[in-house]
Amino acid sequence: MESFSLQNLEIINNExxxxxxxxxxxxxxxxxxxxxxxRKDSIQKLVITKGSKKERYRPDYxxxxxxxxxxxxxxxxxxxxxxxxxxxxxxxxxxxxxxFKKINPCQIKVLTNGKYIKIFGWDEVTPIYxxxxxxxxxxxxxxxxxxxxxxxxxxxxxxKLKNPLYNKLGFIKPTKGEISKVFFxxxxxxxxxxxxxxxxxxxxxxxxxxxxxxNDKYINKKLMNNQEISMDDxxxxxxxxxxxxxxxxxxDPIKKIFNNFREELEILIxxxxxxxxxxxxxxxxxxxxxxxxxxxxxEKFDLNDIDEDLNGRIFEVFLRAxxxxxxxxxxxxxxxxxxxxxxxxxxxxxxxILDACCGSGGFLIESFAYIMNNIPKNLSKSKHEEIVKxxxxxxxxxxxxxxxxxxxxxxxxxxxxxxxSKIFRLQDALDKNLTIDPTLPDEExxxxxxAKEVLINGAFQIVLTNPPFSSNYKMKDKDTNKSDTRIxxxxxxxxxxxSINSNILFIERYYDLLELGGKLITVIDDSLLNAKNQASFxxxxxxxxxxxxxxxxPFNAFVNASTTIKTSIIYLEKKEYKSISKxxxxxxxxxxxxxxxxxxxxxxxxxxxxxxxxxxxxNKDFSLPDIIIENQNKSELxxxxxxxxxxxxxxxxxxxxxxxFYSPELQNIYKKINxxxxxxxxxxxxxxxxxxxxxxxxxxxxxxxxxxxxxxxGSCNKKGDIVSSQSNNLGNLPTRARITVxxxxxxxPKLIGCLYSTCIINNDIxxxxxxxxxxxxxxxxxxxxxxxxxxxxxxxxQKQFYYLSSTAVQPELSKEFLEKYVKIPIPINEYxxxxxxxxxxxxxxxxxxxxxxxxxxxxxxxDTNLSFK
Numbered sequence: 001m002e003s004f005s006l007q008n009l010e011i012i013n014n015e016x017x018x019x020x021x022x023x024x025x026x027x028x029x030x031x032x033x034x035x036x037x038x039r040k041d042s043i044q045k046l047v048i049t050k051g052s053k054k055e056r057y058r059p060d061y062x063x064x065x066x067x068x069x070x071x072x073x074x075x076x077x078x079x080x081x082x083x084x085x086x087x088x089x090x091x092x093x094x095x096x097x098x099x100f101k102k103i104n105p106c107q108i109k110v111l112t113n114g115k116y117i118k119i120f121g122w123d124e125v126t127p128i129y130x131x132x133x134x135x136x137x138x139x140x141x142x143x144x145x146x147x148x149x150x151x152x153x154x155x156x157x158x159x160k161l162k163n164p165l166y167n168k169l170g171f172i173k174p175t176k177g178e179i180s181k182v183f184f185x186x187x188x189x190x191x192x193x194x195x196x197x198x199x200x201x202x203x204x205x206x207x208x209x210x211x212x213x214x215n216d217k218y219i220n221k222k223l224m225n226n227q228e229i230s231m232d233d234x235x236x237x238x239x240x241x242x243x244x245x246x247x248x249x250x251x252d253p254i255k256k257i258f259n260n261f262r263e264e265l266e267i268l269i270x271x272x273x274x275x276x277x278x279x280x281x282x283x284x285x286x287x288x289x290x291x292x293x294x295x296x297x298x299e300k301f302d303l304n305d306i307d308e309d310l311n312g313r314i315f316e317v318f319l320r321a322x323x324x325x326x327x328x329x330x331x332x333x334x335x336x337x338x339x340x341x342x343x344x345x346x347x348x349x350x351x352x353i354l355d356a357c358c359g360s361g362g363f364l365i366e367s368f369a370y371i372m373n374n375i376p377k378n379l380s381k382s383k384h385e386e387i388v389k390x391x392x393x394x395x396x397x398x399x400x401x402x403x404x405x406x407x408x409x410x411x412x413x414x415x416x417x418x419x420x421s422k423i424f425r426l427q428d429a430l431d432k433n434l435t436i437d438p439t440l441p442d443e444e445x446x447x448x449x450x451a452k453e454v455l456i457n458g459a460f461q462i463v464l465t466n467p468p469f470s471s472n473y474k475m476k477d478k479d480t481n482k483s484d485t486r487i488x489x490x491x492x493x494x495x496x497x498x499s500i501n502s503n504i505l506f507i508e509r510y511y512d513l514l515e516l517g518g519k520l521i522t523v524i525d526d527s528l529l530n531a532k533n534q535a536s537f538x539x540x541x542x543x544x545x546x547x548x549x550x551x552x553x554p555f556n557a558f559v560n561a562s563t564t565i566k567t568s569i570i571y572l573e574k575k576e577y578k579s580i581s582k583x584x585x586x587x588x589x590x591x592x593x594x595x596x597x598x599x600x601x602x603x604x605x606x607x608x609x610x611x612x613x614x615x616x617x618x619n620k621d622f623s624l625p626d627i628i629i630e631n632q633n634k635s636e637l638x639x640x641x642x643x644x645x646x647x648x649x650x651x652x653x654x655x656x657x658x659x660x661f662y663s664p665e666l667q668n669i670y671k672k673i674n675x676x677x678x679x680x681x682x683x684x685x686x687x688x689x690x691x692x693x694x695x696x697x698x699x700x701x702x703x704x705x706x707x708x709x710x711x712x713x714g715s716c717n718k719k720g721d722i723v724s725s726q727s728n729n730l731g732n733l734p735t736r737a738r739i740t741v742x743x744x745x746x747x748x749p750k751l752i753g754c755l756y757s758t759c760i761i762n763n764d765i766x767x768x769x770x771x772x773x774x775x776x777x778x779x780x781x782x783x784x785x786x787x788x789x790x791x792x793x794x795x796x797x798q799k800q801f802y803y804l805s806s807t808a809v810q811p812e813l814s815k816e817f818l819e820k821y822v823k824i825p826i827p828i829n830e831y832x833x834x835x836x837x838x839x840x841x842x843x844x845x846x847x848x849x850x851x852x853x854x855x856x857x858x859x860x861x862x863d864t865n866l867s868f869k
Contacts, residue, residue, distance in 0.1 A: 004029050004138050009114070018075040018114040019060060022133065027061075029138065030146045038062045048091025057088050062096075065151045068105035069096045072122075076113040083609050085111060086125050093122040104173075108150060116613055119145060123175060125603035126339055128373065132616045143377030171302040182297050193290050203404065204286050207258055207278070208294050210411055212236045214261060216304040237299045241292055254291050258284040269443075273450070274421040276443065277410045333362055333466045333523060334557060336594035337569070340608040341521045342366045344549070344571055344615065345462045349375055349387050351395060353462045354455075354513060356429040356506065358398030361409035363464040364423070368396055368413075397454055398423040424451045428483070430473075430505050432490045432512070455513060463510045466523035469565065469808075471502035493540050504528065504537055507572075511544055514574045520545070523553075526566040529657040530806035532814065538654040542581075545572035547652060549586040551611060552659040553593060555638045560599040566808045568658060581649045584622045586615055587659040589643040591631045605632055607642045614644045622646070626664040638752060640802065641665055658806075666803040669796055673823050680831040684824045689788070691815070692745065692776035694738040704731045709768040711741075713749045716757035720793060721846075725765065737769045739776050744785035747774040748792050750812040752805045758793045760785055762847070775818060786839040787832055791824050 008021050027037060043058040061073035072089050076082065089109035097104040104122060111118045117136065119129040129144055131137075143149060174182075190201040215236040222229050231239060235257055244253035262282060268274040284291070347353055347367050355363045371391055375384065398413075400406045406425040413423065424447050427437065434455065436448045473484045475498045488494050493508045503524065510520050528534050529550070541547070549571035555564045575581070590607040610629075618624045627644040645664045660666075673683060710733050715724045730737070741747065743766045748758040750773055761768070770776060777788060791797055800822045805811040813822075827835045 006133060006136070009133060012078055012114040015075055015077045018078070018112060022112055022114055022117075023061065023073060023075055026141075027063075030142055032063055032147055036064050036147075038064065046092055046095045048088060048095065050087045050091075057092060059089060059092055063150070065105075065147075068100070068103075070105055070150050071108045071110065071145075072096070072106060073110040074112075076111065078114045080113045081610065082111045082113055082116060082118055082613075083604075083606075086120070087604055089120070090123070090125065097122065108145065110145070116616075118609075125606065126336065126609070130343070130609070130612060130616075132613075132620070134620075135616065139376060139378055140374060144373070172300055174301045174303070179301070182301075186294055186297055189293055190286070190290060193293075194286060199404070200285075204284065205294070206408065206411060207284050208254070208286075208291065209298075210277075210414070211254065211258060211261060212298050212301075213303055216302055220302070220304040234299075236295055238292060238296050241295060252288050252291065254295065255284045272421070273446075275406075275410055275423060275425075275447070277407050277414065332359060332561060334560070334593055334595065335362070335366075336603075336606055336608055337523070337553065337557065338362045338366045338464075340593075340612060341464055341523075341569060342370050343612055344569075345464055345519055345521050347371050347462055349391060349395075351461045352397075352459060353395060353464065354397050354399075354460045354510075355463065355465045356399040356455075356509065356513075357465050357467045358400050358409050358423060359405055359466075361398055361412040361423065363466075364396050364398050364409070365412060367462075367464060368392075371395070393422070396422060397460075399426050399429045399451070399455075401425065401427060401429065422454070424448075424454075426451060428487065429455075430502060430509055431483075431487050432509065435486070457512045458515045460513050461515060461518050463514060463518070463520045463522070465506070465510070465521075467503040467506040469501065469503050469525045472499055473502060473505065474499040493537060495536055495540075504534075507537075507541070511574060516574055516576065518574045519548075520572040520574070522570060522572075523567050524570050525808040526552075526568055526658055526660075526811070527806070527808040529568060529570070530661065531808075532806070532816070535654045538657055541572065541657075542652075542654060543578050544575065546575050546581045546583075547571070547585050547649075547657070548573055549588075549615070550657060550659050551587070552589040554591050554636075556595070556597045556599075556636065557593055559597060560595070566811055570657070584618075584624075584646040584648055585652060586618045586624070586646050587643075587662060588614070588645070589640060589659050589663060591636065591639050591642055592633075596633065597636050610642070611644055618646060628665055628668075638802070656806075660803045660805070663803045666800065669799055670823065673796060673825050676825055679829060680827060681825040682828050684826055685820075686775070686777075686818050686822060686824065689777050690779045692739055692741065692778040694772055695740060700730060700738075705729045708733065708737070709765055710734075710737045711747070711765070711768055711770045713751060713754055713757070713771050713773040716747070716749070716754070716759045718756040720757075720759050720789070722759050722765065725768070730769070733769065734771075736772045738772050739770050739774065741768055741770050741776055742766050742778070744780045744782050746777040746780065746785060746789050746792060748777075749774055750814075752802050752811050752813070755798045755801060756793055758789060760789050760843070762843075773812075775813075775815070782840075783832075783836050786836050786843070787827050788824070790835055790839055791826055794825075797822065797824055 006022060006025055012018060012021055038061065040058060040060045043062055045056045045058045047054055048057050049055075059072045059074045061071075061075075062069050063071035063073070072093050074085060074089050076085060089111060093106045093109050096106045106122050109120045109122055111120075112133070114133060116130070116132055118127040120127050129141070186205060187201065190196060190205065191198075194201065194204075196204070215234065219229060219233060222233065231237075231243075234240060235253070241253055244251070262278045265274070265277055266280065269276060286294075342363065345353075345367075347370060349371055351371070353364070353367050355361075358364055368391065372388070375387055379387070398409055400409065400423075403425060406423060409423050425444070426434065426448065434448055434452050436445050438445075440448075473488055475485055475488050475494070487505075488500070491500075491505055491508050493504055494500050507520070507522070510522075514520060528537060547570070549569070551569040551571075553567045553569065555566055557567055558565060571586075588607070588611045590611065592602060592605040592607050594601060594603055594606040594608070596602050614624060614627065624644070624646040627642075629642040631639045631641060633639065643659075643664055645662070647662050651662070656662075676683070707727055707729050709725050709727050711722055711725050712734075715722055717723050726733075741761045743761055743763045745761040746758065747761065747770050749755075777785075777792075780788065801813045804817045804821050805813050806817070826832075
């Protein structure tokens, strides 16, 4: 069995080949009995939905166990994009499960096109296994898709369902939607009844949730060991509360259980060196009514058996419903981004992993789940337990500075059956010396001592992280005892700068901690990849890392943290200093990572699934054709096409690292411009026009009290209209009101958030001031103004602005990149005559229409005797 491999892959041409060469041999290898397999001709068609549309569909295969459907399999043609058909198998699995009570027998769905195979949980769109056909680990495939594993899911569930008490309590496995709704309602109840701040309410919920998870784990262990359970074993229930209150009316039983739970953890701190989750003597600070409400809402759920994806989302879901991470000073990385980054890293049971900005532990939990799912299955029980113990105790490490966040990460790891003792709270993980503050309590000083034994240079194989963007360190003076100065003096990346952001420092910190060849996969704000003032940092990177991949995330990636800062994922591999990098660099530009502009889940549009598939392709021979797929929702904030491509390493320089700059769509725009009819267009750059400069200080002084009409960037709309302005003396206008304009000047915004808002200055607003947020093309005749305006507003030019912009918070096009890279096609000859006459006519009609509308309003006659009281 172990030597099995699929054959004749090179002759797969159609769907029938995929079934004959891939699916049928795999089902035989997996040892599924023929009488358990139903094929398409004998499968009933069911109605499934895609958005508002309905269709009748049946899959190619269904695997049955004891007359229950357990696996749905769909084969597609080799050129099919599998992500486009997830809705089919998902919809069919849902229909199958809805025909059963208390149980969802169909647990697995499989998609393959002969090139890739993707395996999903029945209600998930993120694969639990996703690989190229030629890279299948057959032992691992059997461990997750073989009859022994799949059928055991039902043996365990049926064993539970046979228990009268389990049935009596009506335990159910919650979906993400159910748990989200319940968390939202719990959060609202706590706020109203307890009058707590969001963060305080959240922490009280964490205490109760910890008890629920602990109790469910205990009950499930007894059930699986065929031990009897009584109602007293199920303490997280209203029945238990009522029974104990009847015996001890003045003693809240859940508070008592929490105190015992806290003391058990305290013993582990003392005896086993575990890290603190709750403070000494910490109480459950909720009223009995609130506790009973929370218990009632959660008691029916069996949280021990929820799938790993929902398990990892538990706190994330509540935080979204309750406080949005910013209340805790955190911007939690979207779960789909975390899962993608972990898959890129590909950790295994021998990989040592670090996140020194771990927050609630998202990367750590996902890494733990990934490794556990990929442990070889053909091991003895003792060997398996040995590996699991090593993973928990020696492989996964986290650091953060915020006390409550660290405690949250520890309990998050604790409820995920992992050790919480390897998450350290340090005042500053960037301190390479891990200086111990002698005024700290002994327990916290011990954390530093433990951390020093772990955070050793060259000790880690993988770093997965999303460091804070906004923290700034300053070289305050020559006093090296000052904390910032003391820390910065140990960093080479600082160079001659007097201040530097923490996310840059973390890159060097991780460089030190990684072994040679170690992987650093991090979320990074785009200003570090493209801002001119960060070129020295990018040079520092090129000297020390191979750049393996850059994946641009959409502007709405962190919308659930109430920020639209532009970010990317960068994958770096530590190399010998200044050694040569030769392979190509994988790049992608995403427009969706599992949610829309409002933060609502859009799993079917998540680009990261196809990006990962193409990453696997790329790593076969480091070649990849350009892929451009239009966004399904073009109304999204600053959207663009999904683009997946690679570039030669020689093209990468400290000038720009971001994927936007190397975008294939941008390259296609250049090709299109260069191919324009030379009898109709001449290609120019902005250097061939005059750009108006800002007025100098003397002009401001001389005209300080002069009244000007002022046009702000927001005064222009995408139709090319100036819709508003303000008048005031120069001294009272914003300091950005510093560019003078005259008739036939063209103003076009630098900010890409204002794309297409390019306007012509007309005679009515001659000699106005405009914001320095505009480029102002001046000294133009009426004809040249109209021709240039028509070109600047075109998609060919505005998309250049979009892809060439830089910085992360408010990306804009710099003057340097406008002059160097933007190509402007200007109409000429008879074609120019036609364009000029059209624009001239439209301008006159618009002007006449505006005056007519104003005249209608101004000429209305009112009864002036009306009295308004």
